[in-house]
Amino acid sequence: MTTIITPKIKISELNLSIDKQEILKNINVEIPENKITVLLGPSGCGKTTLLKTLNRLTDLYDNVKISGSVILDNEDILHTKSDITKIRQKMGLLSQRPYPLPMSIYGNISYGLKIKGVKKKKILDERVEHYLKEVNLWEEVRERLHHPASALSIGQQQRLCLARGLAVGPEIILADEPTSALDPLSSQAIEEMFLILKKNYTLVLVTHILRQAKRIADYVVFMYLGEVVEQGPAEEFFSSPKMERTKAYLKGAFN
Amino acid sequence: MIKKAEEIFFRILMIISTVAIAAALLLIIFSILYNGLPALSWEMISQIPKGGFYFGKEGGILNAIIGSLYLSVCSTLIALLIGLPVAMYMNVFMIKHRNTLNSVRFILDILWGIPSIVYGAFGFVIMIYFGLKTSLLAGIITVSLFIIPIMVRSMDEVLKTVPSGLLESSLSLGSTKTEISFKIFLRQCIPGIVTAVLLSFGRAIGDAASVLFTTGYTDSIPESLSDPAATLPLAIFFQLSSPVEEVRQRAFASAAVLTFVILLISIAARILSARYNRNKIKF
Amino acid sequence: MLASLILIIILPFFLAAGLYLKSILIINENHLQDLLFSDIWKPAENKFGFAPFIISSLWVSLSAIILAVPVCLLSSIYITQYAKSSVLKLMQPVIDILAGIPSVIFGVWGVLMIVPFSVKAAGWFNIHTTGYNIFSGALVLLVMIIPFILNILIEIFRMIPEELSEASLSLGATKWETIKYILLRKAFPGIVSAFGLGLSRAFGETIAVLMVVGNVIQIPHNIFDPGYPLPALIANNYGEMLSIPKYDSALMLAALILLAVILIFNFASRLLIMRFEKYS
Numbered sequence: 001m002t003t004i005i006t007p008k009i010k011i012s013e014l015n016l017s018i019d020k021q022e023i024l025k026n027i028n029v030e031i032p033e034n035k036i037t038v039l040l041g042p043s044g045c046g047k048t049t050l051l052k053t054l055n056r057l058t059d060l061y062d063n064v065k066i067s068g069s070v071i072l073d074n075e076d077i078l079h080t081k082s083d084i085t086k087i088r089q090k091m092g093l094l095s096q097r098p099y100p101l102p103m104s105i106y107g108n109i110s111y112g113l114k115i116k117g118v119k120k121k122k123i124l125d126e127r128v129e130h131y132l133k134e135v136n137l138w139e140e141v142r143e144r145l146h147h148p149a150s151a152l153s154i155g156q157q158q159r160l161c162l163a164r165g166l167a168v169g170p171e172i173i174l175a176d177e178p179t180s181a182l183d184p185l186s187s188q189a190i191e192e193m194f195l196i197l198k199k200n201y202t203l204v205l206v207t208h209i210l211r212q213a214k215r216i217a218d219y220v221v222f223m224y225l226g227e228v229v230e231q232g233p234a235e236e237f238f239s240s241p242k243m244e245r246t247k248a249y250l251k252g253a254f255n
Numbered sequence: 256m257i258k259k260a261e262e263i264f265f266r267i268l269m270i271i272s273t274v275a276i277a278a279a280l281l282l283i284i285f286s287i288l289y290n291g292l293p294a295l296s297w298e299m300i301s302q303i304p305k306g307g308f309y310f311g312k313e314g315g316i317l318n319a320i321i322g323s324l325y326l327s328v329c330s331t332l333i334a335l336l337i338g339l340p341v342a343m344y345m346n347v348f349m350i351k352h353r354n355t356l357n358s359v360r361f362i363l364d365i366l367w368g369i370p371s372i373v374y375g376a377f378g379f380v381i382m383i384y385f386g387l388k389t390s391l392l393a394g395i396i397t398v399s400l401f402i403i404p405i406m407v408r409s410m411d412e413v414l415k416t417v418p419s420g421l422l423e424s425s426l427s428l429g430s431t432k433t434e435i436s437f438k439i440f441l442r443q444c445i446p447g448i449v450t451a452v453l454l455s456f457g458r459a460i461g462d463a464a465s466v467l468f469t470t471g472y473t474d475s476i477p478e479s480l481s482d483p484a485a486t487l488p489l490a491i492f493f494q495l496s497s498p499v500e501e502v503r504q505r506a507f508a509s510a511a512v513l514t515f516v517i518l519l520i521s522i523a524a525r526i527l528s529a530r531y532n533r534n535k536i537k538f
Numbered sequence: 539m540l541a542s543l544i545l546i547i548i549l550p551f552f553l554a555a556g557l558y559l560k561s562i563l564i565i566n567e568n569h570l571q572d573l574l575f576s577d578i579w580k581p582a583e584n585k586f587g588f589a590p591f592i593i594s595s596l597w598v599s600l601s602a603i604i605l606a607v608p609v610c611l612l613s614s615i616y617i618t619q620y621a622k623s624s625v626l627k628l629m630q631p632v633i634d635i636l637a638g639i640p641s642v643i644f645g646v647w648g649v650l651m652i653v654p655f656s657v658k659a660a661g662w663f664n665i666h667t668t669g670y671n672i673f674s675g676a677l678v679l680l681v682m683i684i685p686f687i688l689n690i691l692i693e694i695f696r697m698i699p700e701e702l703s704e705a706s707l708s709l710g711a712t713k714w715e716t717i718k719y720i721l722l723r724k725a726f727p728g729i730v731s732a733f734g735l736g737l738s739r740a741f742g743e744t745i746a747v748l749m750v751v752g753n754v755i756q757i758p759h760n761i762f763d764p765g766y767p768l769p770a771l772i773a774n775n776y777g778e779m780l781s782i783p784k785y786d787s788a789l790m791l792a793a794l795i796l797l798a799v800i801l802i803f804n805f806a807s808r809l810l811i812m813r814f815e816k817y818s
Contacts, residue, residue: 057704062622089710099701102724111719112709161705168709262714269616272609273629276688279681280636283647290650337542344539361808362547368735368804369797370742372769373553376793379776380556403546454638461640464744464769468776488642492745495646510646514639521635 008033008172008202009054014068016046016053018061023049025226027068031219036194036203038213038234041223042249047206050223051174054204055091056084072172089116092165094175098157100149101164105132105141108149108160112168131163135193155186162193172202179212191216210250214238222246284514291511294504300512304474304505308485308494311474312501316509319490321476323513325391326466326486327459330398331406334455337399338406339448345407346414360411366404372464374401379468392480394470401465402455409454413447446527453527457520461513463488487513554797561791564784573791579755586788588795590757594672594765597758598747599740601676603733606683610736611729614691619717626692637685645749648678653750660762672758672765675751679740687736690811694728695721697815728814734807738800744769768796 007030016024024046031037039047052058054070056077069076077087089112101108109128110118118124128145132138137159141152149160158178165173175194179187194203194216207213213220217234230237230246241247298315305314349356378397387393463486471483472493487509494506564573568586576587617626653669656677660667698721706716722729752764753774772792779786 052704055708057707060700060703060707085707085710085712088708091708093704093708095701095704097701099699099705101702101706101720111706112711115709115711115715164705164709174708258712258714262712265612265714266616266620268608269612269620272612273616273621273625275609276613276636276684277629277632279684280632282651283636283639283643283681286647286650287643290646337545340539341543341546344543348539359543359547361812362550364808365801365804366546366550368738369550369553369800370739370744370769372742372744372772373557373793373797373800376772376790377553377556380560380790383560400549404549407546457638457640461638461642463640463642464773467773488640488745491642491646492749495649495749506646510643514643517638517640517643518635521631521638525631525634 006033007031008072009204010069010071011050012069012071014050014053014070015066016049016058017065019063023226024053027228029221029228029231031202031204033202034198034200035218036198036205036216037219037221038217039204039206039221039223040210040213040217040249041208041229043208045223046226047223048176051176051204051206053078054172054174055088055093057093059084085115089168090170091172091174092162092168092170094158094162094165094173094178096177097181098154098161100152100157100160103149104146105149105152105160106145108164109167112164116168127167131167132160134166135159135163136189137163153186155182155189158182158186158190159193162190166197170201172204173197175203175205177206177208179207179209187212210252222249224249284518287507287510287514291507291509291514294508295511299505299508303476308472308474308490308505309497309502310499312499314505316487316490316505316512318474318476318485319487319509320512322391322470322473322484323460323487325477326394326398326470326484327456329391329395330402330459331452331456333395333399334402334406334459335452338403338410338455342407342410342414345411346417360408363404363408363411367408370464371401371462372467375465375468378465382469388481389469389471389483390481391470391477391484394466394484394486395480397465397469398459398462401462402459405458406451406455409451410444410448413444413451416447417443450524450527453520453524457517460516461488463492550801554794557790557794557797561787561794564787564791567784574795577757581782581785581788584784586784586791588768588792590755591766591768591771591792592795593757594751595741595767595769597672597761597765598675598679598751598767599737599743601672601761602679602683602740603737605676605680606687606736607733609680610684610687610691610732614688614695615717615721618692618695619713619721633685633688636681637689641682641743641746642749644678644682644746648674648746648750652677656750656762663762665760665762667762668752668764670750670752670764671762672751673761675747675765675767676761678746678750679743682743682746683736683740686739687732690732690735691725691729694725694732694811694814697728698724725814727810731807731810731814734803734810738803738807741803742769742796742800744773748773768792772796 009031011027011029014024014027027050039050041047049058053066058064058066066078070078072090075082101111103111106128109131110124113124113127129138132141137156140156149157152160179190182190191212194205197203220234220237221231222229224245230241230243238250241250300315300320301317302315303318305311345356345359374397378393381396382393466486466489470486472485472489473483477484490509491506491513494502497503564586573586573588574592575589577589578585578587579590617629652674656671656674657667657669659673702720702724703716706720707713747767748770751767751770753766753770754764755766758765772789775789779789
């Protein structure tokens with residue numbers, strides 16, 4: 001296996017169980033910086049849980065047992081004493097369906113900034129415009145910034161959610177099947193945006209769409225039943241998979 | 256840090272509120288049993304009051320126990336006979352007409368929200384109209400009206416959970432709609448339906464305002480539907496204000512009996528609904 | 539089946555019509571304005587002013603709701619957002635049993651514990667009272683409507699998708715900020731209607747309030763004054779209502795007013811809640 005230049009996140013010996021049911025078993029993954037890492041696998045294989053472990057959204061659930069370590073910038077975020085909200089701000093999250101916050105378009109983008117303590121209206125205005133432009137939404141919504149975000153189309157909402165995540169200045173973007181609720185055009189827009197964003201951000205994308213993975217992945221982690229079956233750079237992974245189960249999956253034997 | 260302190264402050268308030276609610280329940284049960292249990296004796300529950308319920312020092316609350324049982328059993332039965340078919344109709348025949356069904360549910364919810372005193376006043380209007388006197392019959396009619404919405408709506412909540420695929424698959428087997436509704440629905444929903452019946456029974460036996468005008472009050476045990484009847488809630492209400500200590504004891508004893516009945520119903524409903532959840536077919 | 543269904547559907551109209559037919563006598567002979575806003579209640583002299591009763595009803599139920607708002611909100615947030623699921627398992631039976639306790643039992647409890655407490659509480663403000671007053675009525679009502687409101691609130695908070703909290707958390711908000719800025723805002727219509735339903739429940743509650751509220755015909759001026767809510771008026775006077783002319787008609791009008799107020803509150807709250815369900 002080719003060595004990765006700089007791992008942004010290093011996951012070692014991660015085990016996770018909910019109510020004594022093992023969801024993740026002995027996960028060892030290194031996520032490269034400024035690349036798109038795709039977590040691939042059939043639904044129910046634990047890839048979403050792995051994603052949520054990265055920004056500790058797993059804290060929300062009862063009866064979760066986690067062992068192992070997730071190291072981000074020399075800090076084990078599973079066992080850290082530092083403020084979890086600061087760690088979460090290092091990562092933007094994009095979920096399967098867009099969940100706009102129950103406020104205006106402007107409010108959605110400025111929410112995270114206000115939480116961080118940015119109060120000046122001028123700065124907020126500026127940032128809102130900047131990030132809406134970054135996701136190509138500015139022209140579509142500039143006239144109705146103070147309308148409720150729920151009035152946007154699903155595709156626009158998903159881009160808004162992306163902009164909202166970028167606004168808090170993350171280094172990593174976590175995306176959980178972000179195109180599964182979108183029409184083909186909106187999906188394409190999101191994918192194209194990811195390819196641009198990877199210059200400045202590290203992206204982790206969960207998907208079960210093989211073709212999507214082939215289109216944008218730099219590095220692939222294939223998971224099945226809570227375990228990592230195989231991982232490697234995308235080209236290698238798709239052209240010459242090593243494990244039998246990977247081959248079967250790539251042929252479409254199970255989904 | 257201020258953020259953190261604020262959160263901790265509110266979390267403490269939250270815990271206090273939650274504990275206070277639980278404490279209120281314990282306090283209520285405790286105060287009723289503390290005053291009621293010493294008043295309970297075999298004489299108390301096996302005799303009717305002697306010398307008038309408001310002043311007579313002798314006797315017990317048998318009149319109220321029997322009266323309440325007659326009243327609530329009869330009205331629960333009537334409500335069941337009317338309510339079950341309605342709930343079935345809603346979930347078998349109306350299932351395709353979403354909007355109508357939702358309007359019906361809406362009206363039922365509104366009916367559920369109308370206070371029992373209004374039903375009582377309405378029962379009184381009917382009574383006058385038909386020239387009835389305060390009687391067991393008038394009480395049964397009023398209480399039935401008052402619990403039918405509760406009965407239908409809680410059964411509806413149970414029947415609603417039966418997946419519509421189940422209904423369709425049986426339809427394709429060729430059985431008639433009526434047969435389906437009885438065989439499948441009942442088998443799957445009986446525990447839930449019994450829970451609904453228990454809930455309605457609890458309402459029927461515990462309500463005072465609806466029987467105040469209609470059932471009247473008496474020291475004796477009713478022998479026919481046209482006799483007035485005593486009920487436990489009114490036995491409590493009337494006798495608690497008596498200046499005579501022995502009479503007040505009868506009120507406390509009645510309160511203890513009523514609380515027992517309600518607690519029993521709650522426990523039974525809980526056990527049943529646990530079973531009901533287990534028996535449900537999972538899709 | 540269909541016949542029974544239709545019967546039930548038209549029941550509310552029957553209720554209103556029946557009460558209206560009975561109260562038409564008094565509406566025709568006395569001005570509706572006098573009936574609603576006059577505070578002179580002398581049935582024997584043909585003076586029926588409902589103001590003391592309507593205002594007492596408002597006092598008791600509004601005080602109960604004002605007390606219920608923080609308690610129910612805090613507790614429902616705790617149960618749905620902070621507590622382990624075992625707390626809900628413990629609280630659910632508590633709420634259900636509390637909701638099932640008959641009104642008259644609450645009344646007995648009120649007489650035994652709340653009335654003496656009311657005397658003491660009034661003492662802190664140097665007010666002398668028998669303990670049978672608006673304050674006692676409101677406290678008893680509070681405990682009665684809590685399970686009702688709490689059940690709706692818990693349902694509403696659980697309906698909000700978890701992903702919304704996750705979105706807020708991943709933007710760096712703390713759990714409390716998420717609750718304060720996102721969940722409460724999202725749930726706002728639902729919360730309003732929960733308390734609207736609670737208010738209409740409180741408005742119609744009869745026996746328990748009647749047992750502790752004092753039943754003095756006057757317009758109460760503070761919370762330690764006795765009051766005489768509408769339902770209590772109906773319940774207390776059914777005995778004499780056939781002995782004084784038009785008295786029965788007046789009481790049926792009281793029931794009709796009660797019905798109208800409650801229908802309006804119920805209607806508005808339920809429409810709001812349905813909209814909430816649709817858009818969440």
